[in-house]
Amino acid sequence: MNFASDNTAGIAPEILQALVSGNDGFALGYGNDDVTREVERRIGEIFEHDVAIFLVPTGTAANALALAHVSPPWGAVFAHSEAHILTDECGAPEFFGGGLKLVGMPGVGCKIAPETLASTISHYLGHTPHQVVPAAFSCAQASEAGTIYRPGEIVALTKIAHAHGMKVHMDGARFTNALVRMNASPADVTWKAGVDVLSFGATKGGALAAEAVVFFDRAEARNMAERRKRAGHLLSKHRFLSLQFKSFLADDCWLRLARHANAMADRLASGLAAAGRPPVWPVEANLVFIVLPRAVETHLKTAGARYYVRNSESLPDQSVLGPDQCLIRLVASFATREEEVDHFVRLVAKT
Amino acid sequence: MNFASDNTAGIAPEILQALVSGNDGFALGYGNDDVTREVERRIGEIFEHDVAIFLVPTGTAANALALAHVSPPWGAVFAHSEAHILTDECGAPEFFGGGLKLVGMPGVGCKIAPETLASTISHYLGHTPHQVVPAAFSCAQASEAGTIYRPGEIVALTKIAHAHGMKVHMDGARFTNALVRMNASPADVTWKAGVDVLSFGATKGGALAAEAVVFFDRAEARNMAERRKRAGHLLSKHRFLSLQFKSFLADDCWLRLARHANAMADRLASGLAAAGRPPVWPVEANLVFIVLPRAVETHLKTAGARYYVRNSESLPDQSVLGPDQCLIRLVASFATREEEVDHFVRLVAKT
Amino acid sequence: MNFASDNTAGIAPEILQALVSGNDGFALGYGNDDVTREVERRIGEIFEHDVAIFLVPTGTAANALALAHVSPPWGAVFAHSEAHILTDECGAPEFFGGGLKLVGMPGVGCKIAPETLASTISHYLGHTPHQVVPAAFSCAQASEAGTIYRPGEIVALTKIAHAHGMKVHMDGARFTNALVRMNASPADVTWKAGVDVLSFGATKGGALAAEAVVFFDRAEARNMAERRKRAGHLLSKHRFLSLQFKSFLADDCWLRLARHANAMADRLASGLAAAGRPPVWPVEANLVFIVLPRAVETHLKTAGARYYVRNSESLPDQSVLGPDQCLIRLVASFATREEEVDHFVRLVAKT
């Protein structure tokens, strides 16, 4: 019953197999190999657009490199107050970005409403040069609450950002989980909707450690190779990063793995709802959040369930936590099995 | 005949197997797993000292994180002019170190003589606060020329550094190659000789991507966890970094792999010497440098040999390159086979 | 009727005279002169404590240098959301601090309540190493709203900060204005109350451009000389910085100038209150904020009054701005004359 995170799982079999099969022989290091070129082509194909990609081993690196590349040191990057880049990266965007400023915004379910973005930006206009300059908007797809932005919602946000000359970054650590939930193509929810640069995650989806920074305008990627290198994120045996992506993206593997994770989240959600513990936010990706009495929570932990207790100021209005309650986050992954889900649901139901 | 680099090889079978075997089940991310703790213990055992370790995926990250941790932004880090940190990391130490300054020093065979270190440091004293402050000395073991520092040589250098309140960093991307050549223990060539922090490399030795920053004084590692995290170098599925190190260090695997690489370098060196192309520097690790007429070099490339042509200002006095000559670097790895070596030597001999 | 800022005034006569008188002859540059040493002694005397001081030309420099010195790059610095360091320094603390994070907190009248500080810090504990680390608390004395912290209030805050191993910085751009309002000594409101480092401003008080970073523990100032130098803030003709401070601090000049500024603010406040426009916050330093109908505001501008319209989320609960209202800030300085004040009050009264 391990629902702690999608990164507590191991490597998906298809990807592990690719590492094994691709291990023979010699290959030039630092991305000068055929597999890397193939992955770039493949990602371009998937997004139906010419792209420049930069593979790195962590999501924090992908996010921080991307943000530093689209914001000057005196830039403001607007994102949800509970976004991973604000709360879980120990200041990586500020470090990579030479001291840029992250500006947190509120929003139910960790999603930003267009009017919130517009009004927050407005506080950063007209006080030149005393204030940082609006440079980028970053949204997480799926969000940290497991909610997703539909194409129209993304368009509404990116239009505001672009109107102020800002760039748009999408933190897609769980991009595939969001994608497979929608009747939309990868292109529809990224560049066609105004996204300039995407952190396209494979790690949580089943890879060992592989994320791609995807630029939809090759010109904007200029010197990103140097930026990645000086951050220590250019792997010497780079082919193994590429092999992970190649196998992840082959034969719909990425979509299949994400659909499974989402299905397990759905199963959790419906089971828990039936047990009187409905999710606090719509379950749109592979995350389920429920409110529990603390006593129940203790009982679950004791029974061997693994998950994190979280704080959030993004709860819907009707879901304020009582003093004896807590919010728990349950994450399903490609490796989550139905039995675990059912076992957990039964445990909760019995309390 | 691939002698381009030790990172053109794949993953050593023992290490790949460990990734496969260790893939089952769930494990907490970010290093909060049992294998990681085991690796820390094991590295302490090998070095006969309490250590704090930080695993990262690249050597550039290991070096830059280590240097930033022992030098303030206004610090000077002294190293050989042709050290990897100066020439091949695109300014990573300067970036991680908030703008610290690398000071290059000359030295035959990419080794620093004690008197060179002492006199260079002396130029950075007495002009406070207009000049950067001597903060660290960094030496590569083995060096970029494939030479090694004997314990006594290290002691002579670290004494000078410590006398000025400086810390000593060792870039051990090829630490094991140096170690197995000497009649000395890991402790003898590190902390017992005055080394404060070591970049202990496994990647070139046979791992996928795994390096350890090893602090011999746990107190000096304070907040290194935050530094690594905000650099994007804390892997979420961290156990796979640890599994690489665990298997690398099990059953003398690391020593065996390095001995093989060194033996192949020796075989190259003696064959080439017999063919009238002796190495320009003593072959003490897994690197062989020879001088060739450009025409010969072209011929070898055409015949399928892979290696890099290099420049160096660290040649012995008698080895000045003529206008029609070039210096080539041949690197042996755990994966280099005798047949390749012999084939290459025959090719050279025939020219 | 210039109430735009205390920096729209020129140089106080006493200070200008000191520049003229001190101009003769030669003096070693970079602070190696007698006047500089004298100023350090004098500041120590005023604060009844051994101090290390660093003179710089701007308040932004003083604040950013001080904060960077007490916080590591992965540190969180807690301050009021409308503090100058968050809103008016274009990211200087983040730049100087290698990407440190400023955490804004709410508080009526731009003051932080102890419970707000405690609860905000608590959100930055226990999630190591994913989150930045509580490093410093910064309070402005007087605050941006013109309110002041009494000694007991400072103690309550600094105790919380110190209990978490944090340092305390005081932004004293208007330190003297706060000081003269209280029945307390400079020591009482700084180190005796737990302040570790003070930005002690003279510019707004009447100098040309002179601020002092004052460390109350000399050991904590280690290498601040290098930090200031590499920030370009070590003036070569440093004696002219020192002459400003020397004359500012001689013969109670600083106190007299601040008392005048405060008295003019009081006169404004009482006049405006009598005219039905009472200050929104207690007038404790040299700033007066009132709410005006927009039409009135336009009229005042036309009549030649100079001031800034501000936004604030720190208004007392009863003072919410209506859609046709605005908040204006009036700043008095050593150069403000009674006639101007009275003229302005009459203008307002007539509307």
Next chain:
Amino acid sequence: MNFASDNTAGIAPEILQALVSGNDGFALGYGNDDVTREVERRIGEIFEHDVAIFLVPTGTAANALALAHVSPPWGAVFAHSEAHILTDECGAPEFFGGGLKLVGMPGVGCKIAPETLASTISHYLGHTPHQVVPAAFSCAQASEAGTIYRPGEIVALTKIAHAHGMKVHMDGARFTNALVRMNASPADVTWKAGVDVLSFGATKGGALAAEAVVFFDRAEARNMAERRKRAGHLLSKHRFLSLQFKSFLADDCWLRLARHANAMADRLASGLAAAGRPPVWPVEANLVFIVLPRAVETHLKTAGARYYVRNSESLPDQSVLGPDQCLIRLVASFATREEEVDHFVRLVAKT
């Protein structure tokens, strides 16, 4: 007999008078005043070109802000090994530039020969992305040795730099001293010769603390206002910076002061040459370097002469220092008097 530096002098009377006269009344802060606009126009007039200017209080700030603006963090900035930016700014360019790399080059008399620049740049090509990228060339005019670049020499260097897409910065802390020595206009030795950005110094020339970063292409100055602000270098009472420049540039004051300083250097040089101590480099600005026996040097110090003993590796071949010799630097300023010069020359002659 103070020849320690041109910054040991005070403020030139014309400039001090301007501070006094300009002190009346109120003026908007931060450069939004009339004098500042006037100075920008005046500098444009002097250089016969549209310019964007940024006034700051120190030369280190001017240099570091300029270099950071024309080089990315992964850029290499090429300059003479003994340039002020390499040896006397405690890493300011690296700090402001996010860890950019300064590459030192040799050259007699602290001047760079075109072939040296070309060959040094060539070592930074073709090793992407492992190496920093050639971004800028910086030359000092006058140089740290007191030598100057003639227009043709500047053209030869800037052509090489521009051919590699690099920008050219000129450190003009002693720009006027160089200018008045040549039969050339300010335009001839800057933008017409290929200089992109100039640190135009007034401090050493007679100001209190005033330097201008001058961009000859306004587009390249974009966001420099934010960069200056976040470095703490935007003075609030900015008019006093502008008043210094206004008076410095009025009525040929700047040229007159520099001509005097140069004349005093010439007088020193000819007197010392007559006394058997000829300058080691041509005296082209206001600096004179001579070689003295250490015993003589001690005698001069004792007799009250003030100057610095320097090291240099830029001596002409015939001028190697013997073990009992030292190199001393004598700096003349607007405040140097003939009597002092003659007194010093007599002292030397007598030894």
